[in-house]
Amino acid sequence: xxxxxxxxxxxxxxxxxxxxxxxxxxxxxxxxxxxxxxxxxxxxxxxxxxxxxxxxxxxxxxxxxxxxxxxxxxxxxxxxxxxxxxxxxxxxxxxxxxxxxxxxxxxxxxxxxxxxxxxxxxxxxxxxxxxxxxxxxxxxxxxxxxxxxxxxxxxxxxxxxxxxxxxxxxxxxxxxxxxxxxxxxxxxxxxxxxxxxxxxxxxxxxxxxxxxxxxxxxxxxxxxxxxxxxxxxxxxxxxxxxxxxxxxxxxxxxxxxxxxxxxxxxxxxxxxxxxxxxxxxxxx
Amino acid sequence: xxxxxxxxxxxxxxxxxxxxxxxxxxxxxxxxxxxxxxxxxxxxxxxxxxxxxxxxxxxxxxxxxxxxxxxxxxxxxxxxxxxxxxxxxxxxxxxxxxxxxxxxxxxxxxxxxxxxxxxxxxxxxxxxxxxxxxxxxxxxxxxxxxxxxxxxxxxxxxxxxxxxxxxxxxxxxxxxxxxxxxxxxxxxxxxxxxxxxxxxxxxxxxxxxxxxxxxxxxxxxxxxxxxxxxxxxxxxxxxxxxxxxxxxxxxxxxxxxxxxxxxxxxxxxxxxxxxxxxxxxxxxxxxxxxxx
Numbered sequence: 001x002x003x004x005x006x007x008x009x010x011x012x013x014x015x016x017x018x019x020x021x022x023x024x025x026x027x028x029x030x031x032x033x034x035x036x037x038x039x040x041x042x043x044x045x046x047x048x049x050x051x052x053x054x055x056x057x058x059x060x061x062x063x064x065x066x067x068x069x070x071x072x073x074x075x076x077x078x079x080x081x082x083x084x085x086x087x088x089x090x091x092x093x094x095x096x097x098x099x100x101x102x103x104x105x106x107x108x109x110x111x112x113x114x115x116x117x118x119x120x121x122x123x124x125x126x127x128x129x130x131x132x133x134x135x136x137x138x139x140x141x142x143x144x145x146x147x148x149x150x151x152x153x154x155x156x157x158x159x160x161x162x163x164x165x166x167x168x169x170x171x172x173x174x175x176x177x178x179x180x181x182x183x184x185x186x187x188x189x190x191x192x193x194x195x196x197x198x199x200x201x202x203x204x205x206x207x208x209x210x211x212x213x214x215x216x217x218x219x220x221x222x223x224x225x226x227x228x229x230x231x232x233x234x235x236x237x238x239x240x241x242x243x244x245x246x247x248x249x250x251x252x253x254x255x256x257x258x259x260x261x262x263x264x265x266x267x268x269x270x271x272x273x274x275x276x277x278x279x280x281x282x283x284x
Numbered sequence: 285x286x287x288x289x290x291x292x293x294x295x296x297x298x299x300x301x302x303x304x305x306x307x308x309x310x311x312x313x314x315x316x317x318x319x320x321x322x323x324x325x326x327x328x329x330x331x332x333x334x335x336x337x338x339x340x341x342x343x344x345x346x347x348x349x350x351x352x353x354x355x356x357x358x359x360x361x362x363x364x365x366x367x368x369x370x371x372x373x374x375x376x377x378x379x380x381x382x383x384x385x386x387x388x389x390x391x392x393x394x395x396x397x398x399x400x401x402x403x404x405x406x407x408x409x410x411x412x413x414x415x416x417x418x419x420x421x422x423x424x425x426x427x428x429x430x431x432x433x434x435x436x437x438x439x440x441x442x443x444x445x446x447x448x449x450x451x452x453x454x455x456x457x458x459x460x461x462x463x464x465x466x467x468x469x470x471x472x473x474x475x476x477x478x479x480x481x482x483x484x485x486x487x488x489x490x491x492x493x494x495x496x497x498x499x500x501x502x503x504x505x506x507x508x509x510x511x512x513x514x515x516x517x518x519x520x521x522x523x524x525x526x527x528x529x530x531x532x533x534x535x536x537x538x539x540x541x542x543x544x545x546x547x548x549x550x551x552x553x554x555x556x557x558x559x560x561x562x563x564x565x566x567x568x569x570x571x572x573x574x575x576x
Contacts (some may be wrong), residue, residue, distance in 0.1 A: 007470070008468060010468070011468040011469055011471075014376075014380075014470045014473075015376070015380050015469075018372050018373065018376025018380055018381075019376065021368075021369045021372040022372075022376060025369070025393065025396050025437055026392055026396070028437060032407050032411060036406075082300075083303055086296070086300035086301070087301040087303065087304060090297035090300065091301055094294055095301075104301055104304065104305065106562075106565055108304050109565050110561050110565070111304060111307060113495075113557055113560070113564075114554065114557060114561075115497070115498025115525065115553060115554075116498070116500065117498065117529070117553075118311060118315075118553065118554050118557075121311075121315065121546065121547060121550045122307070122311050126310060129538065146307050149303070149304060149307065150304065153304070177286055179290050179293045179294075203398065204398075206400070207399075207400025207403075209400070209500070210501055210525065210529060213532050214528060214529070214532045214546075216532065236402040236501075239403075239406070240402050240501065240504075240505065243406050243409060244505075251410060254406060255406070261400060261403065262399065262403065265400060266395075266398075
């Protein structure tokens with residue numbers, strides 16, 4: 001075999017290695033989800049969804065953590081959406097190239113890399129202790145809102161950047177002010193991209209466990225929260241609690257709850273991808 | 285009137301942007317204040333040199349080294365998994381794969397990062413550890429090996445996606461010059477494209493390391509809760525993040541020294557990730573100027 005053939009062979013070998021690497025993560029994920037389905041699917045019925053927590057594995061349901069997750073999700077969306085979109089609009093449309101905008105930029109990029117558990121420590125001290133909200137739904141939602149702030153800001157900026165400047169110019173030519181242009185033209189044209197970012201950020205928030213454990217969300221809450229100041233649990237914390245128990249019954253419960261959590265996460269991701277595709281087609 | 289309205293709107297948008305600064309200041313203040321009270325009672329020297337971490341025992345030691353070694357050990361294992369696989373994926377997708385394949389596989393790979401980490405923790409504890417125990421009989425039920433491997437799988441898309449962007453941004457002319465000299469795709473990839481995209485690849489690796497250091501649930505579930513200074517991947521260890529979770533689950537009095545240990549641990553974690561993130565931001569900025 002001469003050196004040219006050798007090089008070609010190496011080239012082909014790397015191709016197969018590359019395909020293998022690309023697929024291995026996905027294959028493992030499929031095997032894993034398959035295993036969870038086998039363990040957990042038989043456990044899922046209507047009673048599992050609507051039952052309150054119990055000491056006995058076969059009697060336990062996920063109603064309180066599920067409702068806790070829904071509460072946290074809605075509050076987080078309400079709190080984080082206006083602030084982060086406003087910040088994104090400011091950075092993309094108003095900020096001049098000066099030290100303040102440079103600082104804002106490096107700061108947001110840094111915040112995106114801060115471990116989620118650190119946000120938990122911040123929430124514990126500021127929301128739970130100083131603002132005296134206790135380990136409530138509101139304290140959890142505020143903590144998660146700060147956590148996903150940088151994600152939505154970055155997505156908002158990308159979406160606004162993608163709006164062609166001809167749209168802005170046309171609006172200015174008609175005599176619109178800067179804010180009128182943004183409100184009536186830029187934001188509607190970028191809404192698909194912003195929405196995608198918001199949904200992806202919220203799907204991340206739904207799966208967050210560590211910061212909520214740190215602020216003191218409990219694994220066992222007897223009733224679903226009725227208001228923003230009530231105690232709460234969320235699905236991932238319930239899963240974590242069930243995993244930590246030795247009996248097989250709770251492991252099956254954990255698998256079943258994971259199926260529900262993954263379902264929520266994947267549906268949210270699917271909706272996000274759908275909005276993104278629709279929006280990108282509209283932009284072109 | 286219109287001018288006033290525009291002015292008010294601009295300032296309120298600015299104040300939203302300033303919330304992000306307030307968050308950073310808040311994090312630093314909270315960590316610093318609580319850690320300061322902690323270091324009034326525990327000497328900084330002991331904190332960095334004592335080889336035991338037993339704040340919850342009667343005989344108390346406050347040496348961060350065991351937690352640090354647990355964190356670095358799981359991170360190292362995760363990166364050893366994610367780096368070769370993630371880089372191979374990025375090179376394959378940018379240099380070999382047909383466009384349509386690339387377009388369908390990328391969102392699927394992102395899915396790996398979208399799965400909540402508590403789910404990966406379950407995977408590590410219930411599936412990977414029992415599987416590995418068939419080959420490594422003395423593997424403990426909690427260990428850094430399976431936690432690290434599973435964490436590596438989770439951060440594959442962090443490495444592959446950012447590296448691929450960097451590889452893809454390398455100008456076509458460089459590749460064509462290499463092909464023109466008779467080089468294969470493999471030779472072109474490793475001798476021309478990867479070196480040209482090296483800064484972007486380094487950024488992706490740094491961010492993956494920072495992500496692995498801060499990862500919590502996988503290690504809290506699968507690596508154990510026993511702080512020990514070791515490089516043995518088969519025994520239980522505890523990471524900084526897992527310790528914070530362990531204390532948070534218990535009933536610790538606000539203002540007590542135990543309560544403050546989680547902030548001392550937290551500030552250590554924050555400093556590490558902050559340095560890594562700042563480094564990657566610097567490199568990225570330099571690299572952007574090179575190509576645009």
